[in-house]
Amino acid sequence: xxxxxxxxGAMNSSKTANALMTHxxxxxxxxxxxxxxxxxxxxxxxxxxRSRIGLEMECIFLCELMQMPEQEIKxxxxxxVDEVQFASREQIxxxxxxxxxxxxxxxxxxxxxxxxxxxxxxxxxxxxxxxTIQEIKTVCWCGRKATCNARFNSNGIVRDGExxxxxxxxxxxxxxxxxxxxxxxxxx
Numbered sequence: 001x002x003x004x005x006x007x008x009g010a011m012n013s014s015k016t017a018n019a020l021m022t023h024x025x026x027x028x029x030x031x032x033x034x035x036x037x038x039x040x041x042x043x044x045x046x047x048x049x050r051s052r053i054g055l056e057m058e059c060i061f062l063c064e065l066m067q068m069p070e071q072e073i074k075x076x077x078x079x080x081v082d083e084v085q086f087a088s089r090e091q092i093x094x095x096x097x098x099x100x101x102x103x104x105x106x107x108x109x110x111x112x113x114x115x116x117x118x119x120x121x122x123x124x125x126x127x128x129x130x131x132t133i134q135e136i137k138t139v140c141w142c143g144r145k146a147t148c149n150a151r152f153n154s155n156g157i158v159r160d161g162e163x164x165x166x167x168x169x170x171x172x173x174x175x176x177x178x179x180x181x182x183x184x185x186x187x188x
Contacts, residue, residue, distance in 0.1 A: 001103075002098075002099045002100075002102075002103045002104055002105045002106075003099060003105055003106075003131035003132055004095060004096050004099045004105075004106050004108070004126075004129065004130045004131050004132075005105070005106065005107045005108060005130060005131065005132045005133075005134070006084070006108045006110075006123070006126040006127070006130040006132070006133045006134070007107070007108065007109050007134050007135075007136050008085075008109075008110055008111060008112040008123060008133070008134075008135060008136065009111070009112075009135055009136035009137065009138055010111070010138050010146045010147055010148065010149050010174035010175075011111070011138075011146075011149045011172045011173065011174040012052065012138055012173075012174050013136045013137060013138035013146075013174065014051070014052075014053075014136060014138070015082070015109040015110065015111075015136055016049060016050070016051040016052070016055075016082055016083075016109065017051040017052070017053055017055055018109060018136060019035070019049065019080050019081075019082045019107070019109045020035075020049060020051055020055045020056070020057055021055075022078075022080055022107055023035050023057060023080050026077055026078050031077035031078065032075065032076050032077050032078075033076060033077060033078040033079070033080055034060070034065070034076045034078070034079050034080065035049055035057055035058070035059035035060070035080050035082070036059055036060050036061065036062050036064075036065050036079060036080065036081045036082070037049055037059050037061065037062065037081065037082045037083050038061065038062050038081075038083055038084070038086040038087050038091070038122075039061045039062070039063055040083070040086035041082070041083040041086060046061075047059055047060060047061070049082050059082070062081060062087060062091050063091075065079065065094075066091065066094050070102060073098060073102055073104060074102050074103075074104060076104055077104070077105075078104065078105050078106075078107060079095070079098060079104055079105070079106045079107070080106075080107045080108075080109075081095065081106065081107070081108045081109065081110075082109050082110070083109075083110055084108040084109060084110035084122050084123070084126065085110035085111040085112070085114075085120035085121075085122045085123045086110075086120065086122055087121070087122035087125075088121060088122065089121055089122075089125045091122070092122055092125035092126055092129065093125070093129070095108065096129050099131070108126060108130070109136075110122065110123060110126075111123065111149060112127075113148070113149060114149065114163050115149055115150060115151035115158065115159075115161075115163075115172070116159065116163075117148055117180070118163070120163070138174050139174075140174065140175045140176035140179055141173075141175070141179070141185075141186050142176060142178075142179060144176035144178070144179075145176060146174035146175055146176055147174075147176065147177055148174070148175045148176070148177055148180035149172055149173075149174060149175075150172065150173050150174075150175045150180055150185065151171055151172055152171060152172070152173060152185055153171070156183055156185065157180075157183045157185065173185060
């Protein structure tokens with residue numbers, strides 16, 4: 001029976017590396033997996049999923065998946081979606097339809113919350129409808145479990161602004177809740 005999976009974690013918890021390894025594992029055993037991402041994620045270029053450790057693969061956009069004929073979608077053994085937090089409610093519901101009516105497993109990776117600790121729309125919907133929800137853990141600079149995605153600039157932690165500002169280690173850091181609240185990017 002196919003399931004809808006949501007693997008979430010703070011920044012730098014290896015979500016993308018896990019997505020790429022999942023794709024590799026399907027291919028290694030002779031199965032066909034499809035990599036997707038939302039159109040919002042253009043940091044590494046269009047139709048490319050790239051991890052911080054250098055793994056990368058071509059992908060399609062989620063909106064393109066939604067335009068595929070049902071028979072083509074059913075030809076895959078698994079659909080893997082990276083940066084799913086940027087997906088709309090409708091896109092998440094479509095992914096659940098793939099699982100429920102086409103019987104193809106869908107494995108999603110993304111952030112749970114933004115830089116203000118608010119749920120992203122895609123993540124919120126997945127929390128409501130996913131069959132399996134699992135955290136991919138990472139650590140704060142202090143060694144505690146990191147659960148917060150802090151946006152920062154040269155003045156420190158940024159508390160206001162647009163929900164989506166693309167960036168990586170140059171503008172985001174994973175912190176434990178305590179250091180997020182204190183605004184401490186490091187111990188000094």
